[in-house]
Amino acid sequence: MKGYSKKYLPLIIGAACAIGVFIGSALDFSDSSxxxxxxxxxxxxxxxxxxxxxxxxxxxxxxxSIVDVTVNSILEDLDPHSTYIPKQKYDALAENMKGDFVGIGVSFYTLNDTVAVIKPLADGPSEKAGIKAGDRILYANGIELAQKEIDTDSLSSLLKGEINTTVNLKIKRNGVKNLLDIPVKRGLIPIKSVDAAYMLNNKLGYVKVNRFAETTYNEFEKAITNLIAQGATELALDLRDNGGGYLDQAVKIADEFLKEGKLIVFTKNKSGEINKTFASKKGRFENTKVFVLINENSASASEIVAGALQDNDVGTIIGRRSYGKGLVQREMNLGDGSAVRLTVARYYTPTGRSIQKPYSHGSNDKYFEEYLARYNNGELLSKDSISVNDSLQYKTPKGKIVYGGGGIIPDVFVAKVTDYEKESLNYMLKGGVMDRFIFNILEEDRDYYNNLSLEEFNQQEIITDQILTDFIDYLMKFNFDFKTKNYKYLLKKYLKATVAEQLFGSNAYQKIISEDDLMIQKIIELDNL
Incomplete structure (x- = not known):
């Protein structure tokens, strides 16, 4: 990040997360066009x-290309969330929101023109077939993969295919003289929307959801079932940086916290037609402490969950004012493989408030740069700096004052970290810059690391000073000129978390990087009151 002025760091951070709002803008309405x-x-x-x-x-x-430009120009003059999806991007976006794809279930690098397995996914086809971290995949169905002309997309197409079909792999494994012939039957591979689920103390479970895809509620249900088995009677739901997604998935999750008959959300379309959604009988956390974490990048479906609980006087919303997206999109096919996500309604929280932030038709740049305005007016550091419109004041059943007109204002405010160089480093490290470096570290003694238990891992100093020094040197090759000497603790934490992710999965990773998380610390503090 050499050459960037510090004054632009907040804008860079905001832009890095705004993409999630686009990805999470499709809501689950049938195409009745x-x-x-x-x-x-x-x-x-x-x-x-x-x-x-x-x-x-x-x-x-x-x-x-003229048609694409014309369609985009028309939509840009409507609202910020009516968007065009070109046919070359449609499949990738649809797969991301579907929540799964058919494949063999490995994460991998192309390392020196060879496909190197980072980790087979837990309970996936490759793990069941016996593939291990560190294996090199040399052939797939007789096709040599160690070729420069096979790019990542081509490689993925070779490993993906029809469900229950078999791909025959030839594997090179360290310590084994001959190549291994391993047939792998392709299966459904989840694209996880639940990043982590673990206990914060002996009664408080924690679940982090990164988006609302087709499978999100099923993932969430499995996560809370597991936490309940571990003794969870209370729950913290982390929706920070969650750009939204399918409405029905948000409704199902909100239903877990609300008693039967409570209004969750309602929508109103162009003709004034109102559709209301109410809580059902089910709900495993209806009469207990509930905490929901939000920030300035929590949007759409995330705000439906937070608003439903807040307006029904359930739980405690913690963090900073959410994004402010209260427009409902329907995806419509344009007949040539492309599609449009068109705003067809507005949604409202149970008290009747719209949390859509103001926008002017045709001025999308200003709309999406609002993060910088929040930074400049001080509201990321102080709840008192949040501008509210008294004419959009509402009351919950118990008399709590809430506001419409632009996001969910939390019940308990937690300021943003003011060290923006540190925050920018945080975002960079979350972007995977350590992955390849750590993979090479693990390769130095793969047998040792692969046989390490999580308990043994937690008890050892995995990241030595020498590994830290080597990583700083590694960063310098890519012209990262952060003052790393000021952030050695942060670097060590992410290095250890990345090792944990490659060995044990995302749950172990999230637990490590959240060790000094101010919002999670606030949850534990409130839970002990």
Whole structure:
């Protein structure tokens, strides 16, 4: 990050997380747009223009790109969350929100033109077939993979395929003379939306959800079932940096905390039609302490959960004012593999408040740069600096004052870290810059690390001063000029967490990086009152 002025660091941090709001903007409404497309002069005018350019214009023109630009221009003049998805991006976005794909279940690097396994996914096809961390995959169905012309996309297509089909792998394993022939039957591989689930103390469970995909509630249900088995009678739900997703998944999670008949959310469309959603009989945390963590990047479905609990006087919302997205999108197919996510309604919390922050048609840049405005007005450091509109004041059943007009204001405020160089380093380290370095460290004694238990791992000094020095030297090769001597503790923590992730998974990683998390410390403090 050489050459960046410190004054731009808050904007860089905000921009890094704003992407999540786009990814999480699709809500689960059926596409009922059939029959809307009757012929009219406006549509015919556009069709004729495209035809004239195709057949009469003096030069060859890619009219597909013209159409893409036109669609984007139209949507940009509507609202900030009506978006166009080109066909070349649609499959990747759909897969991300679907929550799973068909494959063999390994995370890997292409290391010196060889596919090196970082870790087989727990209970996945590769782990069941006997593949281990550190294995090199040399052939897949007779096709040599150690070729420069096979890029990551091509490699993924070779390893993915139809469910229950078999891919025959040839594996090179350290310490084994001959190549191993291992057939792997492809299966459904989850794209996890629950990053972590563990106990904060003997009664308080913790679950971190990164988005609301099709499988999120199923993941959440498994997580809380496991925590209850460990003794959890209270729950902390971490929705920080969660850009949202499917409405029904948010409703199901909110239902776990609300008694039967309580209003969770309602939507209102162009014609004034109102659809209300109420809590059902189920709910394993209805009569106990509940904590929800939010920040300035918690949006959409995250705000539905936080707003439903706050407006029903359930639990405690902790953190900073949420993003402020109260618009509902429906995904509509455009017929050529592309799609549009069009805003079709607004949603409201149980007290009737809209938490959509203000926007002006056609001024999306200002809308998405609001993070910088929050930084400048001081609201990331003090709840008293949050600007509220008294005309948008509402009362919960127990008389608590809440506000509409732009995000969920937490019940308990926790200020943002003011060391923005440290915060920028945090975001950089979360981006995977350590992964390859740590993989090489583990390769130096793979047998030892692969046989290490989590208990043994926690008891040892995994990251020595020498490993830290080597990593700082490694960073310098990429022109990272952070004052690393001021953040050695932070670097050691992330190095250890990355080792834990590659050996034991994301739960172990999250637990380590959260050791000095101010919001989690606040939860534990409130829980002990």
């Amino acid at each position: 059939e029959g809307l497309f009757t012929a009219n002069a406006k549509k015919e005018k556009l069709n004729r223009l495209i035809d004239y350019i195709d057949y009469e214009y003096v030069d060859d023109v890619n009219t597909d």
